[in-house]
Amino acid sequence: xxxxxxxxxxxxxxxxxxILDLVRYRLERSGYAVATATDGAEAVRxxxxxxxxxxxxxxxxxxxxxFEATRALRDDPQTARIPxxxxxxxxxxxxxxxxxxxxxxxxxxxxxxxxxxxxxxQAILGRR
Amino acid sequence: xLEALGIAALTLAVLSTIFLVALVLRRTSVAxxxxxxxxxxRRLRSxxxxxxxxxxxxxSGLATEELAILAEVIGRLSRNLSGDARRRxxxxxxxxxxxxxxxxxxxxxxxxxxxxxxxxxGDMACDDxxxxxxxxxxxxxxxxxxxxxxxxGRLQAHEATEPLLLSLVVGVVPxxxxxxxxxxxxxxxxxxxxxxxxxxxxxVRAGAIELIGWLGDASDAELLxxxxxxxxAEVRARAAGALGRxxxxxxxxxxxxxxxxxxxxxxxxxxxxxxQVGERxxxxxxxxxxxxxxxxxxxxxxxAISRIDPxxxxxxxxxxxxxxxxxxxADLLKA
Amino acid sequence: MSYLHDLAVFLAAVTLTYxxxxxxxxxxxxxxxxxxxxxxxxxxxxxxxxxxxxxxVTPPVSVLVPxxxxxxxIVESVHSLLSLRYPQHEVIVVxxxxxxxxxxxxxxxxxxxxxxxxxxxxxxxxxxxxxYVSRRHRNLWIVDKENGGKSxxxxxxxxxxxxxxxxxIDADAILEEDALLRVARPIIDEPEVVVAAGGIVRIANxxxxxxxxxxxxxxxxxxxxxxxxxxxxxxxxxxxxxxxRMNALLSISGAFGMFRRSxxxxxxxxxxxxxxxxxxxxxxxxxxxxxxxxxYRIEFVPDPxxxxxxxxxxxxxxxxxxxxxxxxxxxxxxxKPLAGNPRYGWLGTAAVPYFLFFEFVGPVIELLGLPAxxxxxxxxxxxxxxxxxxxxxxxxxGILLSLAALTLExxxxxxxxxxxxxxxxxxxxxxxxxxYRQLLAFWRFVAFFDLARGRxxxxxxxxxxxxxxxxxxxxxx
Numbered sequence: 001x002x003x004x005x006x007x008x009x010x011x012x013x014x015x016x017x018x019i020l021d022l023v024r025y026r027l028e029r030s031g032y033a034v035a036t037a038t039d040g041a042e043a044v045r046x047x048x049x050x051x052x053x054x055x056x057x058x059x060x061x062x063x064x065x066x067f068e069a070t071r072a073l074r075d076d077p078q079t080a081r082i083p084x085x086x087x088x089x090x091x092x093x094x095x096x097x098x099x100x101x102x103x104x105x106x107x108x109x110x111x112x113x114x115x116x117x118x119x120x121x122q123a124i125l126g127r128r
Numbered sequence: 129x130l131e132a133l134g135i136a137a138l139t140l141a142v143l144s145t146i147f148l149v150a151l152v153l154r155r156t157s158v159a160x161x162x163x164x165x166x167x168x169x170r171r172l173r174s175x176x177x178x179x180x181x182x183x184x185x186x187x188s189g190l191a192t193e194e195l196a197i198l199a200e201v202i203g204r205l206s207r208n209l210s211g212d213a214r215r216r217x218x219x220x221x222x223x224x225x226x227x228x229x230x231x232x233x234x235x236x237x238x239x240x241x242x243x244x245x246x247x248x249x250g251d252m253a254c255d256d257x258x259x260x261x262x263x264x265x266x267x268x269x270x271x272x273x274x275x276x277x278x279x280x281g282r283l284q285a286h287e288a289t290e291p292l293l294l295s296l297v298v299g300v301v302p303x304x305x306x307x308x309x310x311x312x313x314x315x316x317x318x319x320x321x322x323x324x325x326x327x328x329x330x331x332v333r334a335g336a337i338e339l340i341g342w343l344g345d346a347s348d349a350e351l352l353x354x355x356x357x358x359x360x361a362e363v364r365a366r367a368a369g370a371l372g373r374x375x376x377x378x379x380x381x382x383x384x385x386x387x388x389x390x391x392x393x394x395x396x397x398x399x400x401x402x403x404q405v406g407e408r409x410x411x412x413x414x415x416x417x418x419x420x421x422x423x424x425x426x427x428x429x430x431x432a433i434s435r436i437d438p439x440x441x442x443x444x445x446x447x448x449x450x451x452x453x454x455x456x457x458a459d460l461l462k463a
Numbered sequence: 464m465s466y467l468h469d470l471a472v473f474l475a476a477v478t479l480t481y482x483x484x485x486x487x488x489x490x491x492x493x494x495x496x497x498x499x500x501x502x503x504x505x506x507x508x509x510x511x512x513x514x515x516x517x518x519x520v521t522p523p524v525s526v527l528v529p530x531x532x533x534x535x536x537i538v539e540s541v542h543s544l545l546s547l548r549y550p551q552h553e554v555i556v557v558x559x560x561x562x563x564x565x566x567x568x569x570x571x572x573x574x575x576x577x578x579x580x581x582x583x584x585x586x587x588x589x590x591x592x593x594x595y596v597s598r599r600h601r602n603l604w605i606v607d608k609e610n611g612g613k614s615x616x617x618x619x620x621x622x623x624x625x626x627x628x629x630x631x632i633d634a635d636a637i638l639e640e641d642a643l644l645r646v647a648r649p650i651i652d653e654p655e656v657v658v659a660a661g662g663i664v665r666i667a668n669x670x671x672x673x674x675x676x677x678x679x680x681x682x683x684x685x686x687x688x689x690x691x692x693x694x695x696x697x698x699x700x701x702x703x704x705x706x707x708r709m710n711a712l713l714s715i716s717g718a719f720g721m722f723r724r725s726x727x728x729x730x731x732x733x734x735x736x737x738x739x740x741x742x743x744x745x746x747x748x749x750x751x752x753x754x755x756x757x758x759y760r761i762e763f764v765p766d767p768x769x770x771x772x773x774x775x776x777x778x779x780x781x782x783x784x785x786x787x788x789x790x791x792x793x794x795x796x797x798x799k800p801l802a803g804n805p806r807y808g809w810l811g812t813a814a815v816p817y818f819l820f821f822e823f824v825g826p827v828i829e830l831l832g833l834p835a836x837x838x839x840x841x842x843x844x845x846x847x848x849x850x851x852x853x854x855x856x857x858x859x860x861g862i863l864l865s866l867a868a869l870t871l872e873x874x875x876x877x878x879x880x881x882x883x884x885x886x887x888x889x890x891x892x893x894x895x896x897x898x899y900r901q902l903l904a905f906w907r908f909v910a911f912f913d914l915a916r917g918r919x920x921x922x923x924x925x926x927x928x929x930x931x932x933x934x935x936x937x938x939x940x
Binding site for chain 2: 016018019021022025026029110111112113114115116
């Protein structure tokens with residue numbers, strides 16, 4: 001029997017438990033392990049501790065919002081290379097630009113399609 | 129006199145006791161029901177996720193109440209979803225009697241029931257509800273209208289664009305809700321908005337223009353530039369805002385011209401938009417506005433320069449006649 | 464001798480009528496409040512706050528914080544204000560010439576840098592010494608000025624504010640995370656019509672608070688504070704819901720209210736010569752809109768949003784109530800033309816007369832009436848039975864009203880989760896009617912003399928600072 005490599009860990013942060021459930025459901029079925037956080041500060045902390053392969057962050061979160069959390073991850077050499085996908089309801093031009101300016105790799109608008117999120121996760125992780 | 133008082137005292141004592149009892153009873157019953165509900169929800173949540181995730185699930189074994197809770201959980205999840213997940217939800221509800229029930233309840237006597245039905249229909253993601261919902265935009269109860277507008281947005285019913293915008297302008301649906309609904313409808317609302325942008329009513333034109341700014345793209349710039357010459361100041365201002373949001377160079381000339389508009393809030397929005405577009409040629413004109421115009425318009429100009437050409441701002445702030453807004457913007461740049 | 468007799472009879476009659484009328488009014492309001500709250504809750508179920516949060520047309524708000532010697536609590540307060548859930552807001556703290564280290568603490572904590580901020584000078588204020596912005600939080604501004612009092616500080620904040628709506632808040636009040644969202648809701652729904660909205664203030668004593676957020680709602684240990692909790696339910700919840708329904712809301716709590724800025728400027732901002740500057744502003748707004756015959760509303764938002772420290776000693780409570788009563792008197796006096804005037808709608812015909820007679824003059828009647836009734840009894844024209852019966856009825860009615868308020872709160876917001884707490888509140892509702900109310904009446908009575916003497920100071924309330932819990936250890940992952 002072949003030894004299974006640990007499935008890649010994806011960190012998901014959102015203050016809405018429904019989103020966490022939906023994303024976790026889809027990602028676990030796509031073969032990833034999932035860790036969750038309910039605010040930006042917790043997300044940054046967990047990222048430092050668990051060293052996930054990728055982080056999916058909601059923009060509107062308490063403590064640190066998605067942009068601030070992304071910046072925090074980029075500022076810390078330990079977490080700087082973790083790719084970030086932002087989930088945002090506000091999709092106007094400025095916010096998308098701010099998202100990329102803070103260091104995110106991709107963004108997804110809410111309401112979202114879990115399948116599409118999974119595809120994007122795969123795309124990013126596949127490249128590495 | 130005394131008997132009257134005595135009776136009053138007795139009545140009050142009885143009423144007090146009733147309230148006390150009601151308080152206690154309600155407290156315990158509500159707590160119990162909540163616990164039960166939460167447990168049921170937890171149980172059914174994974175089922176809901178399975179259904180939404182595309183698994184084939186047989187729900188015939190569930191009791192009616194459980195089905196209702198399941199429907200609620202799925203409905204709540206649907207608010208976050210788009211794409212095939214939402215299509216699956218639509219398919220699920222179409223198969224159940226819940227959809228038909230809610231549709232019928234749009235005609236219920238009680239306003240709160242109609243509102244609840246309107247709201248749930250949005251969650252159920254079934255497009256068949258759209259025509260009936262559009263009619264409910266004219267319901268006599270404000271909550272029903274709001275719930276209807278919201279649901280039409282969730283269903284992305286582009287055929288509801290015009291009635292929604294009109295209801296916004298007239299004021300029968302709160303601006304925030306109608307606006308959000310049209311945003312939710314997305315780009316398919318644009319044809320309807322283009323039509324409304326030619327309305328004879330300035331308020332309708334203004335609303336349509338504003339929404340085009342949110343939903344449109346470069347191909348709408350021409351329309352917006354045209355609207356910068358509208359006779360109504362409100363429309364001109366919104367067109368300026370929209371051009372800024374689209375950030376298309378095509379609007380730069382029109383926006384720069386608008387800095388000379390008679391109405392100060394048009395000048396304000398034009399300045400802001402120029403900052404978003406990044407039009408360097410407008411900087412001298414913006415500097416003048418930052419020095420001379422009314423407070424809000426002057427500040428908008430200073431901030432625009434701060435975005436377009438920080439060096440120019442810092443230089444201008446050193447000059448003797450710079451004025452408070454250039455100073456503030458410069459200090460913020462250096463901070 | 465017969466004069467005394469006639470006087471006593473007259474006073475007694477007035478007192479009895481007063482009590483009867485007052486309690487009937489309370490009952491009517493309770494009924495109105497029931498209906499209104501039920502509707503409000505139902506509507507809120509359909510439109511969760513999240514949608515307000517994520518809507519692009521939610522107007523930005525400037526949060527105004529007048530601060531005088533708030534050293535111990537200012538940093539925590541500002542942090543919690545910065546982290547309010549709202550799409551776009553700024554926080555403007557006005558350091559009103561504090562003699563303590565308020566400004567220094569802010570400078571240290573928030574990395575402040577001086578900026579030549581452009582100020583509108585529409586509202587006159589004491590001289591401004593400077594302005595600062597936080598490098599880390601670009602939406603945090605500090606305006607440093609010479610001391611001028613709370614109204615003056617608020618007006619300076621209005622001059623410095625950027626956004627079309629302003630939300631004035633006491634530096635020591637704690638806001639719920641969604642407070643801005645909830646209080647902005649009526650304004651967002653009808654921006655052309657609703658010009659101001661206010662929330663309810665709850666009592667924080669006894670609650671578990673961490674980093675400027677109320678984690679756990681508990682009744683205070685102090686008996687006095689518990690009595691105030693009950694009073695807040697009965698008076699705030701019931702009273703204000705009712706008045707709001709009639710668009711005659713006289714007061715948006717000074718601790719927390721949102722206003723359309725342009726209107727605040729038009730009516731001249733907060734008045735500096737009254738201790739009741741918050742009610743005075745609201746009355747000014749009502750008056751302005753009615754005199755212009757413009758369609759408008761000022762709304763009360765019943766959701767719990769704002770918490771404040773209630774006085775726990777008799778001395779502090781007495782000062783507070785006397786100050787409130789003075790403020791009420793000053794406002795009513797200043798806006799005399801409204802009383803009974805149908806031109807001002809329900810505000811003129813119902814609210815102002817109510818507050819004038821039942822709230823302002825009422826305590827006098829309550830206090831003088833009792834001896835008057837006794838005198839009447841001494842004259843033998845009153846049977847003991849009647850007297851006793853009357854008091855029993857009065858107390859029972861009071862208890863009924865307190866219970867009704869409790870049930871209403873329970874039904875609507877269920878903030879007090881423990882059954883034990885409810886029981887305690889029920890017990891206290893008895894005490895409230897025998898003793899507490901009379902004490903309040905006494906102090907408000909004293910306030911008359913304060914007014915006569917022209918007392919204009921605020922009095923100090925010891926800043927205990929909020930008791931915070933240590934950070935909970937991380938759960939093992």
